[in-house]
Amino acid sequence: MQPDHVLPYVFAEPIRTERLVLRLMTEADVDDIHSYQSREDVCRYLLFEPRTREEVAEKVAAHARATTLEKDGDYLQLALELPATPDASARVIGDSYFTISSAENSKGEIGWTLHPDFAGHGYAAEAASAVLDLAFRVLRLHRVMAELDPRNDASIALCKRLGMRGEAFFVKDLWFKGEWADTGMYAVLRDEWNKAH
Numbered sequence: 192m193q194p195d196h197v198l199p200y201v202f203a204e205p206i207r208t209e210r211l212v213l214r215l216m217t218e219a220d221v222d223d224i225h226s227y228q229s230r231e232d233v234c235r236y237l238l239f240e241p242r243t244r245e246e247v248a249e250k251v252a253a254h255a256r257a258t259t260l261e262k263d264g265d266y267l268q269l270a271l272e273l274p275a276t277p278d279a280s281a282r283v284i285g286d287s288y289f290t291i292s293s294a295e296n297s298k299g300e301i302g303w304t305l306h307p308d309f310a311g312h313g314y315a316a317e318a319a320s321a322v323l324d325l326a327f328r329v330l331r332l333h334r335v336m337a338e339l340d341p342r343n344d345a346s347i348a349l350c351k352r353l354g355m356r357g358e359a360f361f362v363k364d365l366w367f368k369g370e371w372a373d374t375g376m377y378a379v380l381r382d383e384w385n386k387a388h
């Protein structure tokens with residue numbers, strides 16, 4: 192089937208899942224986001240080093256303006272908000288990344304980060320499922336991939352949980368934090384996602 196994606200798309204309304212709200216970041220989120228983006232363990236397999244509060248604030252301001260998906264490189268970096276309960280106020284526990292990697296070929300790329308205090312509850316999978324629904328059901332993209340460090344077991348488990356297929360293993364193709372690192376690629380097609388959900 193030839194590409195039949197629906198672009199441009201403007202992120203205008205938060206996405207609500209069973210337990211989370213996926214929404215644009217705001218200045219008020221900087222402390223929550225800094226609390227995990229400043230950690231060595233969280234950044235171990237991310238492309239950036241732990242960030243200062245100032246660096247996080249700059250990124251959050253830029254991400255808050257990134258609302259349109261139309262051409263290659265356009266992206267969304269959504270805050271994952273755990274809504275308020277009687278015992279705790281709402282807070283951001285992680286973020287979800289999505290970019291158009293090739294509009295011509297109807298392809299996107301997905302990424303994820305959680306505060307370790309909130310890992311192990313299926314929150315990343317819940318958010319990623321909502322992003323894949325957006326990619327396949329709203330944008331009608333053909334294919335979504337995830338690129339990761341093959342040592343990142345938690346990220347590989349998440350890909351598999353989402354039904355993404357391991358498709359490639361590139362040997363020492365990335366100069367990453369002072370060493371040559373391998374890259375793994377996982378992907379899922381729209382037909383596969385729709386059949387499974």
Ligand SMILES: CC(C)(COP(=O)(O)OP(=O)(O)OC[C@H]1O[C@@H](n2cnc3c(N)ncnc32)[C@H](O)[C@@H]1OP(=O)(O)O)[C@@H](O)C(=O)NCCC(=O)NCCS
Pocket residue numbers: 232233234236237302303304305306309310311312313314315316317338339340343345346348349352
């Ligand atoms: C990658 C990352 C987002 C995965 O987080 P996670 O919480 O393990 O992922 P999930 O949301 O899929 O949760 C799965 C875990 O929750 C458990 N779980 C509990 N309730 C669940 C539910 N309702 N649904 C699904 N899983 C549930 C699962 O059993 C699993 O536990 P396990 O790790 O003991 O097997 C997290 O490790 C992270 O942020 N790492 C640092 C940043 C990073 O490296 N990002 C990726 C770069 S490629």
